[in-house]
Amino acid sequence: MSDIGVTPPQFLVLTMVGAYPGLSNADLARLCALTPQTVNVVVARLEEDGAITRRPHAVHRRIRMIELTRQGEALLAECRPRARTIDQELLHGLSEHDEQVIRRWLVRIAVMDGEEK
Template sequence: MSRKTAAVTRSKIPHHAPDAGPVHVPAAGEGKRGEQGYLGYLLRQAHAAVRLKMERTLTDLAVTSPQFAVLTMLNAYPGLSGADVARLTFLTPQTVGVIIRNLARDGAITMTPHPVHGRIQQWTLTPRGATLLKACRQRVLELEKRLARGLDDKTEAAIRRWLTGIATEL
């Protein structure tokens, strides 16, 4: 058995010179985090920024972004099962289970058994949940207005078509 030489075992990755100072991490909009970045990364970066702003906007209502998504979907499509909610909100069934338990405990949603499949639980907003969603939605609409600032109706419609197309084509 031969032993590897030091030259073979050394990493081929160039190392940052210790005397060169700290590495500059680009801010949003700079370098690969700017217009020259990959579209997928830029979409994720934009999503992260929107989610953080939404979390901060809803904090004093004690509602998280995922809870807001669940409330929104149950308002739009009353009677969804937990599995349906998970698919529509891009959350895991486990996460949705926790959110549903918390929202039900707080009186924001209520469960009814499915009329045919008794094991399936259907969820709907309560009046308390509708009131909570309305308060959240007022704040989120302000964020949405901020997102669309500077866009005319035609451009906003094109962006909405583009985003929807990504979701349906990929």
């Protein structure tokens, strides 16, 4: 995705905000398994580029809720086919069974990582 100026962490943040509008930086850090510092940098860059917008939470004014802009939605739509191509390249030569085993293993790692924090 470097040809369109999107890093893997930026794609991950765009994907999660697209799926769950209104996340905070802290929510994103937990959901994406990234450090809060990394999320701060990624979110600031995406906001600077016009891909996301942040607005104050209705009750907790210090919390900023993140949403995609139209530009962010278009950028995410441009990224998705590239991500599918990368997935296909990674899976090339694997049997369906092997793919399922790897996906289950990755989910287990993600769940275990979330439980330890």
